[in-house]
Amino acid sequence: MDQILAIETRDLTKRYNDFVAVDRLNLSIKPGELFGMLGPNGAGKTTTVLMLLGLTEPSSGSCRVFGHDPFREPLKVKSISGYLAERMGLYDDLTPEQNLRYITKLNQVPEEEARKRIREALECVGAINYADVKVGKLSRGMRQRVGIAGVLVKKPKVAFFDEPTQGLDPEGKNELLDLLKRISKEEGTTVLLLSHMLADVQHICDRIGIMLRGKMVALGTIEELRTKTKEDWVIDVEAENITPKLVHDLSSLHGVKGVDRSGKVITVRSEKDIRQAIMEVFLHNKTVPISLRARERSLEEIYLGYLGER
Amino acid sequence: MVGTREVFIKELADNLGSKRFWLLFFIIYALGIFMTYGAVQNLGLQRTLGENVFLQLFVIGAQGLPSFLWVVIYIAPLLGFIFTFDAINREISSGTLGNVLSQPVHRDSLINAKFLAGVATIAITLVGVIFIEIGFAIRAWSTLPTLEEIARILVFLLISVVYLSIWVALGLLFSVIFRREGTSALASVAVWLFFSFFMYMIASPLNSIALLYFSPNYIFLEAAYVILSPTVRILGPVSIEKLYGMVANPLSLDQSLLLVWSHITTLVAVTFVIFAFSYVKFMRQEIRAI
Ligand SMILES: Nc1ncnc2c1ncn2[C@@H]1O[C@H](COP(=O)(O)OP(=O)(O)OP(=O)(O)O)[C@@H](O)[C@H]1O
Numbered sequence A: 001m002d003q004i005l006a007i008e009t010r011d012l013t014k015r016y017n018d019f020v021a022v023d024r025l026n027l028s029i030k031p032g033e034l035f036g037m038l039g040p041n042g043a044g045k046t047t048t049v050l051m052l053l054g055l056t057e058p059s060s061g062s063c064r065v066f067g068h069d070p071f072r073e074p075l076k077v078k079s080i081s082g083y084l085a086e087r088m089g090l091y092d093d094l095t096p097e098q099n100l101r102y103i104t105k106l107n108q109v110p111e112e113e114a115r116k117r118i119r120e121a122l123e124c125v126g127a128i129n130y131a132d133v134k135v136g137k138l139s140r141g142m143r144q145r146v147g148i149a150g151v152l153v154k155k156p157k158v159a160f161f162d163e164p165t166q167g168l169d170p171e172g173k174n175e176l177l178d179l180l181k182r183i184s185k186e187e188g189t190t191v192l193l194l195s196h197m198l199a200d201v202q203h204i205c206d207r208i209g210i211m212l213r214g215k216m217v218a219l220g221t222i223e224e225l226r227t228k229t230k231e232d233w234v235i236d237v238e239a240e241n242i243t244p245k246l247v248h249d250l251s252s253l254h255g256v257k258g259v260d261r262s263g264k265v266i267t268v269r270s271e272k273d274i275r276q277a278i279m280e281v282f283l284h285n286k287t288v289p290i291s292l293r294a295r296e297r298s299l300e301e302i303y304l305g306y307l308g309e310r
Numbered sequence B: 001m002v003g004t005r006e007v008f009i010k011e012l013a014d015n016l017g018s019k020r021f022w023l024l025f026f027i028i029y030a031l032g033i034f035m036t037y038g039a040v041q042n043l044g045l046q047r048t049l050g051e052n053v054f055l056q057l058f059v060i061g062a063q064g065l066p067s068f069l070w071v072v073i074y075i076a077p078l079l080g081f082i083f084t085f086d087a088i089n090r091e092i093s094s095g096t097l098g099n100v101l102s103q104p105v106h107r108d109s110l111i112n113a114k115f116l117a118g119v120a121t122i123a124i125t126l127v128g129v130i131f132i133e134i135g136f137a138i139r140a141w142s143t144l145p146t147l148e149e150i151a152r153i154l155v156f157l158l159i160s161v162v163y164l165s166i167w168v169a170l171g172l173l174f175s176v177i178f179r180r181e182g183t184s185a186l187a188s189v190a191v192w193l194f195f196s197f198f199m200y201m202i203a204s205p206l207n208s209i210a211l212l213y214f215s216p217n218y219i220f221l222e223a224a225y226v227i228l229s230p231t232v233r234i235l236g237p238v239s240i241e242k243l244y245g246m247v248a249n250p251l252s253l254d255q256s257l258l259l260v261w262s263h264i265t266t267l268v269a270v271t272f273v274i275f276a277f278s279y280v281k282f283m284r285q286e287i288r289a290i
């Protein structure tokens, strides 16, 4: 493991007076990874990113971005990172084109190259038709796209997106997520995507971390998060003539964690796939289920499970 | 400093393109030209006695009207803080500060550039209005200013820029201290009113010149007056009106400068101290609006 990490934090902590916003966070993200950081409001996601960018000073611990300390070498870190803040940070009285131009100027991108990049970036996010309208007059979703273009023109090695899907319509949301996936895969950009919506991260992220009250409470690929939770199977059985004995028989099956009945549907939660055994119980009780459907615990349930943890 | 140039260019363009600038620019130019017109009529050409008419142009108004110097002392400070009173807090409340500071620029480049852009805006305005006035007088009198006059006008211009930089720095300080733009605007106006009017209301009944030396307005007034009036050779508890009556051999420019050297250094020091405060405060500021 002597490959240099894109992002590395060691016991990174941020305190605001007595309040601990980020609590001894340890995180390693490899170059090119698309990492989703999930967490409810106030979890400390934004604070973490601000520390990685050197915009907020850590109270203790340390962090590195491609080996650079954001406080010792702020310009190194800032020249390789792109950041889309929650509030986007565009100048309302400038056009998207002028906003992006200012960014390329601050990054010392040569004129010719800048013009090309600005065009490409605006095209990429589908905002090229609005290039000359003042940002203040654009809709929220359109501004969001321009904000993303502001990250793209930098061609960063690592990009931080703080709740980028806010205010986008479902179609725009999907386009954006595809775009993030694309820059991660095609350009090899390391992407850190912050969100409180599982739906945003589950389809595109290589790995997910769930943050809660300043701590990373779960970390891994979607599969890993799933297997870490013990109840894997949820089986819904619809049947007529449900007797108490039937329910009792089902609950005493090996591996069953719980049986709930509501109307004609019995829900069996178990550690493994026991559909066969369930059929046998039914036959034994001389009835036949109308339908039997196994579903995996949805990620939403897993996520909520973590959030519910005290 | 990395990024200072780029931020400076943007800020200056913003300033010069803003409505507030054109509003004040118009007021100052209208007042300036109006005063000069009065002064030109009033003064006539009296070169015969060796008078520096081109200097008097700025200190003497038409009958009963204030002079251009008055405009610089009392009105131009508005131009000083009108760009800076919301320079930082607006960037925080609109979220743009995080964006700019996540670009490869030093944090201090931003505040330095904003200060310099404010000063440059003032300098551009003053140079413009003074040139117009001189041109106006040249036409009216069909004579050219002497080298001595030109040199003194340049020094006057420089001192004015320093004096107005105090107001630039003050606006900047309030924009760092106060989170709301309305508050910092009010604070700037309050300080301006205080030094422009209330200070005299307090000092006059007490007959205290010493008190007036706490006012940058007054320090600048003396300095500018001495530079523009070569005949003034003493300062102190003598009112300017009395001084003006004194007839004496005029001082050379370097002698006049010597007389007000402490005034000039005071103005520079005040600017520096106010700016240093805002600088330090800004460097430790949270960039998020809470
Ligand atoms: N300057 C500050 N002073 C005091 N507390 C702060 C400050 N900045 C942030 N906090 C607190 O730190 C905690 C973490 O905030 P942070 O913005 O990092 O959360 P987040 O995970 O990004 O939440 P969200 O989803 O709402 O953006 C919050 O409870 C917030 O109130």
Ligand SMILES: [Mg+2]
Pocket (backbone or CB within 6 Å): A045, A046, A047, A086, A162
């Ligand atoms: Mg946040």
